[in-house]
Amino acid sequence: MSKISDQEILEKFKNPATKEAAFSLLMQKYQEKIYWLIRRIVIDHEDANDVCQNVFIKVWRNLDSFKENSQLYTWLYRIATNESLTFLNRKKKKASVQISTEDYDLTKQLEADPYFEGDNLQIQLQNAIASLPEKQRMVFLLRYYDEMKYEDMSETLDTSVGALKASYHHAVKKIEKYLTGL
Template sequence: MDQLSDKELVAKIQANKNDHKSFELLIIRHQEKLYSFIRRMLQNHEDTNDVLQNVFLKAWKYLNKFDGRSSFYTWIYRIAYNETIDQLNKNKKHFHQELSDVKLESELADTNSTIPTSEEISNKLFVAINTLPDKQKLVFNMKYFENKKYTEISHITGTSEGALKASYFHAVKKIEAFLKNDQTFL
């Protein structure tokens, strides 16, 4: 059964709604990629696991409505995208407080060295990315970290390729501006 494609596994599940083994194989195939995508956005293991669980529950619940116009992975990635946006909206106040804490910690950190460490650069990049609006952040993460093509991002987000290119361009410019304004990088 491991050799069956996603399409074949979905067809088996749609034919027999009690085929938990086939769905378990789909979960095993896709959970790592989905976890990475969600984690990059939420920056929190517990929230990521909650969202991932909701993604698989929704996928199971609505699998009978999957029509195969896109790949199963694109379809479930779209569910993950929507669930992540919902979670980001729920955590908005908490998120902004955490971002303020990260900025404060970075300002208070000892900066004896004139050359930033890779950890400091990663932290600054994290802060810069998290200043982006949620959808811009998602587009940036999918394009930059996951190397997705604009056509695939378009299928996932339901946004035109032109709008995605503009969103990515503006995200890069905002991140560059943020990093240029940071005194530790001067």
């Protein structure tokens, strides 16, 4: 099912007769990867669903203008990370206006989430990831969970490979310290 190439999808998408079919193929190929990336960033399923739909609507609107000098999947990842971070920043602003005194407690949120089945170590790992600076968090998620190459990550995050390696190094060390220091 996912053996169709990105090139074929793009060609079909350019044809109005096969545009919707191409989009369906694109979604079937990438929806899970994009969803899980978003979910690991925003944590909550409903939030991830909203962000995921926004990502693919943006793809629908802008795929025509996609320049093929980069890979389709890094372009999708770029949109997904940007949308997720934008969503989180908006959420933080809302939270700081509405409930400024109550701290955001990820542990409680995960424990109450019916769509989270991790044990205590997994909860603490998510806490550790959430405590990272934005850039390090993105690098760690893409490398640790999505097993992305630094070169592809460089396209996605628009950062040099050296800087990405340093960010990953710092992220891993911080997470280890967080987990072993519990």
